[in-house]
Amino acid sequence: MRDFNGKKAIVTGATRGIGRAITRALLEAGALVIGIYGGNREGAEECRRYCAGHGDRLELHALDVSDYQAVQRFYQDVEERHETLDILVNNAGIRRDGVLALLAPSDWQRVLDVNLTGGYHMSRFAVPLMLKQRYGRILFITSPMAHMGFAGQANYAASKAGQVGMMKSLAREVARRGITVNCVSPGFIDTDFLEGLGEAQVKEYRKLVPMRRFGRPDEVAEAVLFLAGPGAAYITGSVLEITGGL
16 A cells, blocks of 8 residues: 555655655655755755655756746656656645735735646646556645635635645546546644744644644645555545644
């Protein structure tokens, strides 16, 4: 169930937080991982150190997933070198919080460009590589904010709700071709993504969680490995929540 030897995976947002945990978990299971990061080279080097021992199966590439032509060129290179693709994890995501009435148009657009349109770009070019072998696993890392919504996160919530809708449509399109498409929906996870929240706000958020703790990145990675593996062949169009009961 955890044998990914010979499998080729692309992970976006691969070098920090949840993405880094997913990258390492896939490597430890035997996969070759092509990790995408937005441009933070220091974070990329930290990821290399974190994944030490699997360096021969880890490729890291700086790429803006919101840039269609750049993504197209990236996939042309992937196809030339690897021919096919087994797993895509759309994890890249950003937040630019602000109440809607005061939210700058640029902050609205950038969050949708990265979180939602970036997932479209990456999936758009992944599907043909998976169709070659009639097998694939596409995953979106979404959020409970897709259906809960928090004040000050209209752009983020809209992008995550859009991911769920896109996932469900894509799952129907490729179901007969051996490709599954699902979402993993982490709640409050202890990563630097929570930076910027005040201590009082963190305490209030923790109280919302029935388990009274934030999740760990490795707990999300375990869910991703399950849905990316052969044992999840009959699961598609689903959202798996990793929220501690939120």
